Amino acid sequence: MSQQGLLSTTASEWIKFRTVRSTLYTIAVTVVLCVGIGALVSFGRGSNAGPSGFLPDPTRISLQGFGLAEISIGVIGVLIITSEYATGSIRSTLAATPRRLWVLAAKVVVLFFSTLLVGEVCAFLSFFVGQAVLRSKHVDSATLSTPGALRGVLLAGLSLALLAVFAMGIGTMLRHTAGSVTVYVAILLVLFLLLAALPSNWQHDLAKFLPEVLTASMRAASPTSNEFSSFSPLTSTLVLAGYAVASLAGGAAVLVRRDA
Amino acid sequence: MHFVPAVRSEWVKFRTVRSTLYALATTIALCVGFGAIVSFAQRQHWTQETGVEHLAFDATATSLSGFFFAEIAIGVIGVLIVSSEYSSGLIRATLSATPRRLWVLVAKAVVLFAVSIVVGELCSFVSFFVGQSIMRGVTPTATLSTPGALRAVVLAGVALALLAQFALGIGTMLRHTAGAITVYVSVLLVLLLIAFALPSSWSHHVYRWLPQVLAEEMQSTNTTSATTQFGNVFSPIVSMVVLACYAMASLVGGAVSLVRRDA
Numbered sequence: 001m002s003q004q005g006l007l008s009t010t011a012s013e014w015i016k017f018r019t020v021r022s023t024l025y026t027i028a029v030t031v032v033l034c035v036g037i038g039a040l041v042s043f044g045r046g047s048n049a050g051p052s053g054f055l056p057d058p059t060r061i062s063l064q065g066f067g068l069a070e071i072s073i074g075v076i077g078v079l080i081i082t083s084e085y086a087t088g089s090i091r092s093t094l095a096a097t098p099r100r101l102w103v104l105a106a107k108v109v110v111l112f113f114s115t116l117l118v119g120e121v122c123a124f125l126s127f128f129v130g131q132a133v134l135r136s137k138h139v140d141s142a143t144l145s146t147p148g149a150l151r152g153v154l155l156a157g158l159s160l161a162l163l164a165v166f167a168m169g170i171g172t173m174l175r176h177t178a179g180s181v182t183v184y185v186a187i188l189l190v191l192f193l194l195l196a197a198l199p200s201n202w203q204h205d206l207a208k209f210l211p212e213v214l215t216a217s218m219r220a221a222s223p224t225s226n227e228f229s230s231f232s233p234l235t236s237t238l239v240l241a242g243y244a245v246a247s248l249a250g251g252a253a254v255l256v257r258r259d260a
Numbered sequence: 261m262h263f264v265p266a267v268r269s270e271w272v273k274f275r276t277v278r279s280t281l282y283a284l285a286t287t288i289a290l291c292v293g294f295g296a297i298v299s300f301a302q303r304q305h306w307t308q309e310t311g312v313e314h315l316a317f318d319a320t321a322t323s324l325s326g327f328f329f330a331e332i333a334i335g336v337i338g339v340l341i342v343s344s345e346y347s348s349g350l351i352r353a354t355l356s357a358t359p360r361r362l363w364v365l366v367a368k369a370v371v372l373f374a375v376s377i378v379v380g381e382l383c384s385f386v387s388f389f390v391g392q393s394i395m396r397g398v399t400p401t402a403t404l405s406t407p408g409a410l411r412a413v414v415l416a417g418v419a420l421a422l423l424a425q426f427a428l429g430i431g432t433m434l435r436h437t438a439g440a441i442t443v444y445v446s447v448l449l450v451l452l453l454i455a456f457a458l459p460s461s462w463s464h465h466v467y468r469w470l471p472q473v474l475a476e477e478m479q480s481t482n483t484t485s486a487t488t489q490f491g492n493v494f495s496p497i498v499s500m501v502v503l504a505c506y507a508m509a510s511l512v513g514g515a516v517s518l519v520r521r522d523a
Contacts, residue, residue: 022439041457048459064457068450075442086347176279181441182336189449190328197298197325199305200313 009097009106017080017110027118030072031125037065038126039133046137053139059149059221062130062142063156066219069122070212073115073160074184077167080111081251082177090260100255104172108248111168112161119160123153148221148233155218155233162237162244163188163211169247173254188212204229214240266358266367273350274341274371283340284379287333291383292390294326299391303398319402320409323391324416324479330383331475334376334420335444338427341372342514343437351523361518365432369425369511376424380417384479388413408481415478415496422500422507423448423475429510433517448472455490464491471506474499 017023041064049055084090097103127142127149134141142149171180192212195203207213208230217223217236231239274280302322306314342365345351358364388409392401402409427444434440452472455463467473467490477499480486485495494502 022436037454041454044459044462048461061457064454067453067457068446071442071446071450075438079438177438178336178340178441179279179283181438181445182332185441185445185449186329186332189445189453190332193328193449193452194294194298194325197322198301199309201305201308202301 006102006106009102010109012093012096013103013106013110017114020083022079023076026072026076030069030076030118031122033072034065034069034122035125035129037068038062038130039065041065042130042133043137046134046139049137049139055134055140057220057222058131058134058140058142059127059146059152060216060219062127062134063123063152063219065126066122066156066159066215067212069119069160070163070188070215071185073118073164074167074188075181076115077111077164078171078177078180078184080107081168081171082175082180085175085260086177094260101252104248104252104255107168108165111164115164116157116161119157120154121157122160123157126156127153142221146221151233152219152221155237156215158237159215159218159240162240163215165244166211166240166247169244169249169251172248172251175254208236209239211240211243263363263367266363267370269354269357270341270364270367270371274375277344279340280337283333283337284375287330287337287379288383288386290333291326291330292387294329295323295387295391296326296394298325299323299394303395306399317399318481319392319395319400320388320406320412320481321479322395323388323402324384324412326387327383327416327420327475327479330380330420331423331448331472332445334379334424335427335448336441337376338372338424339431339437339440339444341368342428342431343435343440346435346523347437355523362515365511365515365518369428372424372428373421377417377421380420381414382417383420384413384416387416402481406481408483411483411496412479412481415500418500419475419478419503422503423471425507426471426503426510429507429512429514432514433510435517460490467491468493469502471503474503474506478503 042062045055045061055061084093093103094100127144131141131143144150144153167180167184170184171177174180174183188211191210195207195210198206208217213230214236217230218233218240220233223230223232230236299322302317345354354364355361358367392403395401404410404413427440430444431437431440434443448471451470455467455470458466467488473493477493478496480496483495485498486493493499
């Protein structure tokens, strides 16, 4: 095969991504679970609201399913690169495109835009379903014109895309599915749970930097609804994007330097 | 192949893969390391904390804080012991050598249990002693003769071994590393986060049944069932029995899938 340009590399990455059944299954499960859990939490919170029907940040309540979507989207991000190492197809990929950074860039493009689409579908569906459930319970609910609601929904979808790229960077560094998924989950969830074990003023200083707190802040329509002191939604987006870029840079260094 | 050689061959496969050793070493290092960090943090901030925080302080539990990490790592090992055979195709050679498929699963379960209980107890005793020695002199500390402390330390290790079996069952059912790890992590951690998001009248019913809560209660120095902000939890011994039932159910599911489906 002659040397490929960035466009054809992206096209071939898109084919690899799209034609594996497990990608489609994982995405379908992600959307169903995300919307379903959002509806369940909305139903529960709606049923248990006081007589005034007050709920803190209905937008964020309907987006609670994102905790699970974050895990499965990370697995997709890891698999887009580690599955090539597991099967050995990475060697054909790099033989076809000897400019290794282009391979990484093409994968990022395919992964980012497809997970952004999945994320926004998850976010808008969760929002509309969750708010419909809340309305049927006659408690506080939001519409897209509620201050901060549209931003919360849009950034929720974006958070999934950034996490997918973050996970892909880990996968490119480690080249091993099990190890990469474990590291991703540990950074996302275990650090968050570990926070509870720390003294309260450490929690105060560290919490806002954790990915799980960043994404929660991105989903919030009103900043007061967070249990931890956190960055504003836009700053949280920038910090999370910074993590994704750092992880990718690590992956790029490994991909260029090490034998495949 | 008879049962004993089947166990021996599983042991050889387990022991001679470098990733097993790395994963086990990482498990111990992270578990002890984070327990030490949390213990150090408590030592540093003890004088600034309120009386309520002092009352809720459990020296044993604090030193065992690193088990969050160990629970994930041991589950990955439990999944990999079977799913890696499917990804490499080795499972076909294994099942040709031992056509009684249940023996293969039992042999894997035996090897995994033996290794994970040793690693688990190592994690818990080392975490306990390191954590207590870091906190000594500043915060109240525990010794193994403190009521409930020895049981908490021993059961923390048992919890890891049971979770490894639970993960083995998931791996045998799903046969796919990434899928099985995702399901294991979701059952362990994501369910917990979802339970936190549910209203309290709901979470009171489900909280005590979550694997992560069961494992955490096994590390508790309370002897009887306690009440938390998320509802009542089981006593350490009952938690262990429930978690063992989960592990058994998962293994039975794996056994059915292994016997019925083509490899």
